[in-house]
Amino acid sequence: MGWATIADMHSYRRHPLLVPALLCALVLLAARPMQAMGEGDGDGIGSLGGGSGSAISAQVVQLYEDAALATQQYEAGRQEAEVRRARAERAEALLAGERREIAVLHDDLGRIARAQYRTGGGLPAAAQLILADDPDALMRGQHILAQTNLALAGSVGRSRRAEARFAADEAKAKAAWHALEQRNTELAAVRGTIERKLEEARGELQGQADASAAAGSCRGAVRLQQPATKFTQPWVAPVQTYRLSASFGSGGDRWANRHTGQDFAVPIGTPVRAVGAGRVVSVSCGGAFGIEIVIQHPGGYYTQYAHLAAVAVDQGERVDTGQWIGQSGTTGNSTGPHLHFEVRVTPQMGSAVDPVPWLAARGVPLG
Structure with a gap:
C-alpha cells in the first residue's frame, strides 16, 4: 500500500x-x-x-x-x-x-x-x-x-x-x-x-x-480508541480515505445477479465508520459477506458493512455518526481488501438501494 x-x-x-x-x-x-x-x-x-x-x-x-x-x-x-x-x-x-x-x-x-x-x-x-x-x-x-x-x-x-x-x-x-x-x-x-x-x-x-x-463464530467486539473528532453533520462516508471500486448494479462472476452495494477499496485494518446514528441490529460471521454489521437508522433505512476483519460494536448497541464500528478486511466472497457497503429498506439482503445517490442526498457525495 x-x-x-x-x-x-x-x-x-x-x-x-x-x-x-x-x-x-x-x-x-x-x-x-x-x-x-x-x-x-x-x-x-x-x-x-x-x-x-x-x-x-x-x-x-x-x-x-x-x-x-x-x-x-x-x-x-x-x-x-x-x-x-x-x-x-x-x-x-x-x-x-x-x-x-x-x-x-x-x-x-x-x-x-x-x-x-x-x-x-x-x-x-x-x-x-x-x-x-x-x-x-x-x-x-x-x-x-x-x-x-x-x-x-x-x-x-x-x-x-x-x-x-x-x-x-x-x-x-x-x-x-x-x-x-x-x-x-x-x-x-x-x-x-x-x-x-x-x-x-x-x-x-x-x-x-x-x-x-x-x-461462523464472531470473536466479539474489539474496543478501539475512538477519534476525538465530533461530527457536526448527520451523515458521513463509511471510510475516510478510499477508492471506489465495484458499484451498485454492476455485473460480475462473484455475484449471483447484480452487485448489491458500493465497494470501497481500502487496506486491511482501515477503520470503518457508521454513516449515521442508529442501532446495531446484527453482527454476523461466515457466508458470502464474511464478517458483517447491519445498523438501523431513523427513517426506516439500514446500512450494511461487509467483508470486515474485525467488529468494534455488539448487537443492540447504539452508535453515533462517524463512530468506528469495525475494521475493513477481505473475509467471505472477496478477492481483495475492501469494504462492501449497502443501504437497505429492511435488515435482510435483497432490499438494497443504490448507496451513492442515497448518501449524496444526505450531503455526502462520493468520489
Missing part, C-alpha cells in the same frame, strides 16, 4: 511539526515492539503470535497513525529542502547575471582602448588634443573611456562582494541540505520499519478474521 494512503488515515488528527522530538520518538518506536491500546494481553508487534484480537486491532490502528505522522514529517522536510534549493538557484541566477554584465563592460573597455590606441597611439592626452582633427570627438572618447573604467571598477567590486556572499550562502545551503537529507533518510527508514510492522499486523488481523469467518 502507498504511503499517501497511509498518511490520510488519520488526517483529522493534527500534530505540531516538532521534527526533532518526533524523529526521536519514531526511532524508538522502530526499535521496540508496539504496545497495544485498549483491551487484550498487550503483546507487541514483535511477538504477534498469541496476541488477542483487541490487541492486534488496536495495533493496526496505532500503526496507521504512526505511519501518517512519519509521512507528514518526511513531506515537511522534503518541502523545506525544495525551498532552500530554489533560493540557492535564484541567488546563482542573479550572480550569473552580474558576471554577464561585467563581461560586457570588459568587452566595451577593450574595444574603446583599442580604438584609442589606433587613433592616438601612446601620445599624452594633451598632444592628442593638439594633433586631433576633431578635438570634440576625442574629448567624447576620453570621457566614455573614463566612464567605462569607473563602471567596470564598480561592477568588479560588486561582483567580488557578491561572489563572497554567494560562497558563504552556498556553504550554509550545503550544510542545511546535508542535515535535511540526513533527517529525511532517517525518517524514511522509520517509515519503512512501520510499514513492515503494519503489514505483519494486518496479516495477523486478517488471519484471525478468516478463522472466525470459517467457523
